[in-house]
Amino acid sequence: MANPVSIRLLVAEDVPQVSQHVRNLLSVQSHVQLLEVLSDGSKVLEAVNQLRPDVVMVDLLLQGKVKGPQLIERIRDSGLDIPVVVLTVPQHPLARDPNRGIEAVLTLPFSGFELVNTLTHVLLDRQARTSGACRVISVFSPKGGVGKTTIAFNLAVSLAQMGVSTALIDGSLQYGDLRSLLKVPSDVPSILDLPTDKVQESDLRDVLWRDPAGIDILLAPPRVEMAEMITPRDIEKTISLLRRLYEAIIIDTPAALSETTLALLDGSDTVLSVVTYDSTTIHNTIALAEVFSSIGYPPDKIRYLINRSDSSGGIGKDELMRALGRRLDFEVVSDGRLVVSANNEGMPFVVSAPDAAISRDVRRVAEALLGRTAGASVRH
Numbered sequence: 001m002a003n004p005v006s007i008r009l010l011v012a013e014d015v016p017q018v019s020q021h022v023r024n025l026l027s028v029q030s031h032v033q034l035l036e037v038l039s040d041g042s043k044v045l046e047a048v049n050q051l052r053p054d055v056v057m058v059d060l061l062l063q064g065k066v067k068g069p070q071l072i073e074r075i076r077d078s079g080l081d082i083p084v085v086v087l088t089v090p091q092h093p094l095a096r097d098p099n100r101g102i103e104a105v106l107t108l109p110f111s112g113f114e115l116v117n118t119l120t121h122v123l124l125d126r127q128a129r130t131s132g133a134c135r136v137i138s139v140f141s142p143k144g145g146v147g148k149t150t151i152a153f154n155l156a157v158s159l160a161q162m163g164v165s166t167a168l169i170d171g172s173l174q175y176g177d178l179r180s181l182l183k184v185p186s187d188v189p190s191i192l193d194l195p196t197d198k199v200q201e202s203d204l205r206d207v208l209w210r211d212p213a214g215i216d217i218l219l220a221p222p223r224v225e226m227a228e229m230i231t232p233r234d235i236e237k238t239i240s241l242l243r244r245l246y247e248a249i250i251i252d253t254p255a256a257l258s259e260t261t262l263a264l265l266d267g268s269d270t271v272l273s274v275v276t277y278d279s280t281t282i283h284n285t286i287a288l289a290e291v292f293s294s295i296g297y298p299p300d301k302i303r304y305l306i307n308r309s310d311s312s313g314g315i316g317k318d319e320l321m322r323a324l325g326r327r328l329d330f331e332v333v334s335d336g337r338l339v340v341s342a343n344n345e346g347m348p349f350v351v352s353a354p355d356a357a358i359s360r361d362v363r364r365v366a367e368a369l370l371g372r373t374a375g376a377s378v379r380h
């Protein structure tokens, strides 16, 4: 079978004959790269962190301080989101059980074809689940005050209104824009309340704030200096867990491109770059497009949204597109009165004034991001 996938494999196996068997099978093919075989189960999590395998294979009968079943459990509970293939013998039959972290089972003796096939299927399954089921969209701009928080909140609520289970992450970690927008008390849990080493789905559910508008919000810490306690790795783990629970994740971000903001953007499928008709914003947006391209973001990861699109301040739409070297994907009109009063009440305008032009614009963005319309929604 032609197989385009390259799989990085880590093996936990303490029987030399079995490791040799796996090495022999893999030596005659190029789809699977064997990173390492560890005979000590207690070293596996550290190796997973360092080597970043796509799949870990664990011998059910692994002996030592951390035995096979215990290791499988630890990997599942680590929040690292690495699929485990369990290797066993006919005397110890075992069924596939993703809830227990067992994505597939291989019973000895198996052929090279079975081995590669199993690993490939596990990986393709995982990719289909993570990329297909959940859309992660961050709302970003290198300039402050362009409407990121307003758009992120209303976009998330629009998605929820369309029946899409949606989480909103307050990625403005220092100031917690959503905490103040929604007037959430400071003792409500934040991203900091997620355990760092062992994040599980149940932990996440306890930490998210349920907004009456139908979305779940992962708040930023209640105090500015606490933002420093969050690492890019925490963000990566949080997004990967939320992906399993929701169909859409919207991320509000701050204007500064810090390590943590970059982790939020890295973890997103789409970066919705908010632009306004303002020369500094346009200048910074162009500078940033170069950064995105140099760090390897594919061009279609970035979508441009012009906010307050009817307040052009003398700059034409065509001129803006020429400067960006790109089409604008979306536009949202200005509505100062509605936006200010809705924001002051912590109420999404897509709920309080669903027929307003601005609400229709935001809904159009939601539909396009879900692939339910032709895509771009810019009036010409």
Ligand SMILES: Nc1ncnc2c1ncn2[C@@H]1O[C@H](COP(=O)(O)OP(=O)(O)OP(=O)(O)O)[C@@H](O)[C@H]1O
Pocket (backbone or CB within 6 Å): 143, 144, 145, 146, 147, 148, 149, 150, 151, 172, 177, 253, 254, 255, 307, 308, 332, 333, 334, 335, 336, 337, 339, 340, 343, 358
């Ligand atoms: N389409 C719009 N029409 C009218 N006013 C708007 C619109 N979008 C945003 N605003 C107003 O602009 C101001 C800034 O909005 P918001 O806080 O959402 O921006 P931000 O990009 O998140 O800012 P920051 O960089 O500080 O996080 C708010 O007062 C908001 O009411």
Ligand SMILES: [Mg+2]
Pocket (backbone or CB within 6 Å): 148, 149, 150, 172, 177, 252, 253, 254
């Ligand atoms: Mg903001």
